[in-house]
Amino acid sequence: MSIDEYKGLMVFAEQREGKIHPVAYELLGKGTEIAQKLNVEVSAIVLGSNMGDELNELFYHGAQTVYVFDHPVLADFDLLNYKHNIARLVNEVKPETILIGATHLGRSLAPRIAAAVNTGLTADCTALEVGEEGNLVQIRPAFSGNIFAYIRTTTRPQMATVRYKVMQALPRDTSRKGGLIQKEPDIIDSMLKIVGKETTGGVNIAEADVIVCGGRGVKRSNDFALLQELADALGGITGCTRPIVDDGWMGKEHQVGFSGHTVKPKLYVAVGVSGSPQHLAGMRDSDVILAINADPSAPIFRLADYGIVGDLYEVVPKLVAEVRQRS
Numbered sequence: 370m371s372i373d374e375y376k377g378l379m380v381f382a383e384q385r386e387g388k389i390h391p392v393a394y395e396l397l398g399k400g401t402e403i404a405q406k407l408n409v410e411v412s413a414i415v416l417g418s419n420m421g422d423e424l425n426e427l428f429y430h431g432a433q434t435v436y437v438f439d440h441p442v443l444a445d446f447d448l449l450n451y452k453h454n455i456a457r458l459v460n461e462v463k464p465e466t467i468l469i470g471a472t473h474l475g476r477s478l479a480p481r482i483a484a485a486v487n488t489g490l491t492a493d494c495t496a497l498e499v500g501e502e503g504n505l506v507q508i509r510p511a512f513s514g515n516i517f518a519y520i521r522t523t524t525r526p527q528m529a530t531v532r533y534k535v536m537q538a539l540p541r542d543t544s545r546k547g548g549l550i551q552k553e554p555d556i557i558d559s560m561l562k563i564v565g566k567e568t569t570g571g572v573n574i575a576e577a578d579v580i581v582c583g584g585r586g587v588k589r590s591n592d593f594a595l596l597q598e599l600a601d602a603l604g605g606i607t608g609c610t611r612p613i614v615d616d617g618w619m620g621k622e623h624q625v626g627f628s629g630h631t632v633k634p635k636l637y638v639a640v641g642v643s644g645s646p647q648h649l650a651g652m653r654d655s656d657v658i659l660a661i662n663a664d665p666s667a668p669i670f671r672l673a674d675y676g677i678v679g680d681l682y683e684v685v686p687k688l689v690a691e692v693r694q695r696s
């Protein structure tokens with residue numbers, strides 16, 4: 370099949386409990402920018418059950434066409450049925466580019482769709498560009514986050530998963546409209562049965578406005594209580610670097626960085642964090658960064674807006690007292 374037969378850009382709109390995940394809006398924002406350069410259409414595909422008005426949000430955020438597969442089996446993530454129905458649509462519509470959020474769900478789904486439609490996949494992109502010949506240039510950290518790889522695909526569709534919080538959504542505009550196309554789902558027996566749902570302790574670090582992140586400068590796991598005090602005083606939550614997770618001091622849901630979460634809070638306080646490339650990859654776009662480190666040559670200070678050189682065990686309690694006094 371000729372690659373010229375493929376046209377347009379399609380965003381997979383993940384939903385949870387009937388609510389569209391905001392990464393879909395970010396992908397529609399970037400997708401619109403790419404589609405305008407190539408003069409093609411942006412569509413979204415969503416699988417769910419009785420999504421109602423929530424589907425309009427996809428138009429408000431830039432989708433020109435929305436393909437919907439509606440069935441009770443699709444209310445929750447059913448890997449085989451999701452893959453099967455998306456692959457059917459991709460083979461029918463032939464989008465040139467497909468963007469999927471690099472969430473847990475997206476990371477599991479995207480390679481399976483790629484295999485089903487016989488194409489490649491660039492996982493975990495942090496930037497996308499349009500190349501000279503109109504190809505999608507898929508940019509992602511490589512070699513443990515030390516370099517950025519620029520990847521072009523010769524097959525179609527061009528598929529990429531993109532990290533949450535790295536692209537900009539369009540401002541919500543309720544005057545945007547588009548075409549809703551209901552597709553008949555083909556439900557297969559995936560043998561999936563949901564027996565219960567568990568949350569990760571209510572921590573959603575990607576959405577936090579204030580994050581107090583602790584690194585190996587924190588000497589004992591109990592000392593994270595200090596950071597928690599600062600986070601509470603600032604109305605935020607605690608995060609950590611990877612060694613802290615590796616040591617079992619905090620759960621993976623708190624980890625910021627290349628192999629953890631990408632975050633974009635209004636305020637990021639890095640406490641006893643050196644600022645490795647792998648850590649910076651997850652927090653460099655924070656609005657304001659305050660670093661507290663005993664070593665004035667720590668790389669984190671090169672990125673930080675404000676820095677305090679000092680022992681965190683002296684600095685953090687003073688900060689807590691100061692914040693409490695002012696609030």
Ligand SMILES: Cc1cc2nc3c(=O)[nH]c(=O)nc-3n(C[C@H](O)[C@H](O)[C@H](O)COP(=O)(O)OP(=O)(O)OC[C@H]3O[C@@H](n4cnc5c(N)ncnc54)[C@H](O)[C@@H]3O)c2cc1C
Nearest residue numbers: 584585586610611626627628629641642643648663664681
């Ligand atoms: C494939 C791969 C993926 C990775 N993914 C991630 C990731 O997602 N997230 C991540 O964070 N890392 C990740 N890493 C690990 C990364 O390379 C670093 O090892 C890690 O970020 C270092 O964590 P740290 O800053 O806590 O520790 P360190 O580098 O040991 O830094 C500790 C800092 O604390 C300071 N300090 C010590 N005592 C005090 C004190 N009393 N007061 C104030 N400051 C003090 C020191 O000066 C130092 O700068 C990854 C590595 C690889 C290879």
